Amino acid sequence: MLSKSYRLRARGSFSYVRAHGAKVGGKLISFVALKGNCKRIGFVVSNKIGKAVRRNLVKRRMRGVVRELLPRLSCGQMIFIAKPGVTELSYAEIKTRMTTLLVKAGYLSL
RNA sequence: GGAGAUAACCGGACGGUUGCGUCGCAUUAAAACGACGAGGAAAGUCCGAACACCACAGGACAGAAUGCCGGCUAACUACCGGUGAAGGCGACUUCAAGGAAAGUGCAACAGAAAUAAACCGCCGCUUUUGCGGUAAGGGUGGAAAGGUGAGGUAAGAGCUCACACGGCCCUACGGUAACGCGGGGCGCUAUGUAAACCCCAUUCGGUGCAAGAUUGAGGGAUAUAGAUUGUCCGUCUUCCCUCUCCCAUCGCUUGAACCGUAAGGUAACUUACGGUCUAGACAGAUAACCGUCCUCGACAGAAUUCGGCUUACAGGUUACUCUCACC
């Protein structure tokens, strides 16, 4: 789990980032980001993905990936959006998909 | 071995590294350390309450719910025990189970006729066409004017009689009661449906923690307006509206709590004693990786809190019934 300072929390900033940020689409996970001073990461896992147990599992796995990659991330507000079918993926698959998205968007420094 | 039925319980275990939420300890603040950290259904939101606000929580009508008896409970339509009815060989299961001589409505098709008698039939008279009597028999239907037997009659009919038949009324005994089980009387008129309207009895004010509490500013209003009910009556009042603003704190977890023992009770449950503190978030905490073992792990994630109900559930354990084979 991320500590509070690295989480994107306010409702307004979610809609602001989704309106103005740069989007990178993926098959099962999408990514929206906006450059800024601090690192803030949010996750969207809607009702369509599954019941509460599956949604929580997806969220936890995505958070775990972000925690591993956190020191290499550049600053900005980022949102990961999960799509139906993501529950079939294992942790390793989610990790590879998210790293490719971050590399495409240019937020991951090697 | 096969088939079945109900209830109760369990719901992978252990270890390591990194990481998260709350609390404690400290502090300007953090880090570090320690403790705790999802369920039997947390789910559906189908009932019932606590708690909060609506001035008071008043009356009448309307509306809604419930409806055998007794118990239990903070409360309930729940739960427990019994009665009756229906189903099953049985273990056992199901039942909104008051009132149809207060009134209204409905009962398709079939059938002569559906709450009302005469199609066929039977009998008498007349005579081969009618009139009268009849409810035994036929056929239709879910239901056809109590059933069976005997007497009786022109033929028949509770017209009369009998019943270890039914109904109604009175009554002895058992039971707290529903009711059960006997006795006597009444020839007996009375179809079904109230999960159709309705009648009777009992209960119910509304909204829901996104309830609500903690500020400031602006505007409106003196009899309008308002006081969270569908209508009316009664009563009361200076307050009402908008924005800041749904941002923060509180509400928020010690509670009709849980565990154990004993006693009472068939049981639901109650009482006494002892012990425990056991999630409290607000984009919302349980994850990732590795190792060992086994039967290889289902349904599923707290959001104000409790008591029930309903639904989902891999596999396993215990108790029960019927049947087959063998000893």
Next chain:
RNA sequence: GUCCCUAUGGUCAAGCGGUUAAGACACCACCCUUUCACGGUGGAAUCUCGGGUUCGAGUCCCGAUAGGGAUA
């Protein structure tokens, strides 16, 4: 979280407890036509599921399932 509504052929749908569940579009088969279209005839429904009330439920009552909506 709280609170509502709906479910009838493939689709849109009507249906006062009572005959074989009314229609429209689409589909299939046959007829008509030299052929296609138009037209005609016929077919196709476990009334979402499970119980109950009733002589008899698509309809009334209870429970479930699925879908949709309001609020913030």
